[in-house]
Amino acid sequence: AQSVTQLDSQVPVFEEAPVELRCNYSSSVSVYLFWYVQYPNQGLQLLLKYLSGSTLVKGINGFEAEFNKSQTSFHLRKPSVHISDTAEYFCAVRGNSGNTPLVFGKGTRLSVIA
Amino acid sequence: DVKVTQSSRYLVKRTGEKVFLECVQDMDHENMFWYRQDPGLGLRLIYFSYDVKMKEKGDIPEGYSVSREKKERFSLILESASTNQTSMYLCASSSVAGGPYNEQFFGPGTRLTVL
Numbered sequence: 001a002q003s004v005t006q007l008d009s010q011v012p013v014f015e016e017a018p019v020e021l022r023c024n025y026s027s028s029v030s031v032y033l034f035w036y037v038q039y040p041n042q043g044l045q046l047l048l049k050y051l052s053g054s055t056l057v058k059g060i061n062g063f064e065a066e067f068n069k070s071q072t073s074f075h076l077r078k079p080s081v082h083i084s085d086t087a088e089y090f091c092a093v094r095g096n097s098g099n100t101p102l103v104f105g106k107g108t109r110l111s112v113i114a
Numbered sequence: 115d116v117k118v119t120q121s122s123r124y125l126v127k128r129t130g131e132k133v134f135l136e137c138v139q140d141m142d143h144e145n146m147f148w149y150r151q152d153p154g155l156g157l158r159l160i161y162f163s164y165d166v167k168m169k170e171k172g173d174i175p176e177g178y179s180v181s182r183e184k185k186e187r188f189s190l191i192l193e194s195a196s197t198n199q200t201s202m203y204l205c206a207s208s209s210v211a212g213g214p215y216n217e218q219f220f221g222p223g224t225r226l227t228v229l
Binding site: 036041 | 145162218223
């Protein structure tokens with residue numbers, strides 16, 4: 001079975017500073033990794049996903065994530081955050097079947113301070 | 115533009131009532147999912163469905179049932195609502211084509227309060 005641990009429940013950061021949101025996964029099979037964002041009072045939308053190949057994945061809104069198989073991590077980064085990045089971020093994992101649901105972490109609330 | 119819609123954004127019900135949460139997707143997706151979201155607990159899977167009339171239990175099915183009579187519609191039913199079912203409910207859908215790379219598309223959520 002797959003599982004995901006998001007290491008920080010809340011991350012406050014000043015505007016224009018860099019940020020890293022941490023995610024570790026466990027799985028006994030090949031994994032497919034995703035980051036979703038949830039803005040206040042909205043559903044989740046996909047930021048990026050790791051398929052295969054390059055370990056650095058670029059997503060929307062200037063976010064990127066690096067897949068590290070040896071450390072079983074998939075940390076999300078942005079070099080300079082904006083107020084509008086204030087949201088909750090979820091890391092998710094799926095095993096090697098397209099029919100299995102995504103398994104989500106507990107989320108990290110990013111608060112960008114002016 | 116892909117779309118998952120949920121019948122209500124906010125719902126207030128009384129303890130013991132039967133509650134129906136409706137979800138419709140317009141993408142012809144085979145898979146549909148119901149999650150509940152609670153602070154500090156993230157998203158937890160209640161039920162999912164691979165096809166019409168098919169359903170599978172998720173991690174927390176107790177107190178819930180589902181119905182999928184048509185491909186585009188997936189309903190979550192609270193047979194007798196209780197206060198501990200006060201939560202945000204999120205519906206999602208995904209395609210089978212493309213395998214495990216497929217993202218799940220989410221609706222806006224229904225915030226249910228049970229008094």
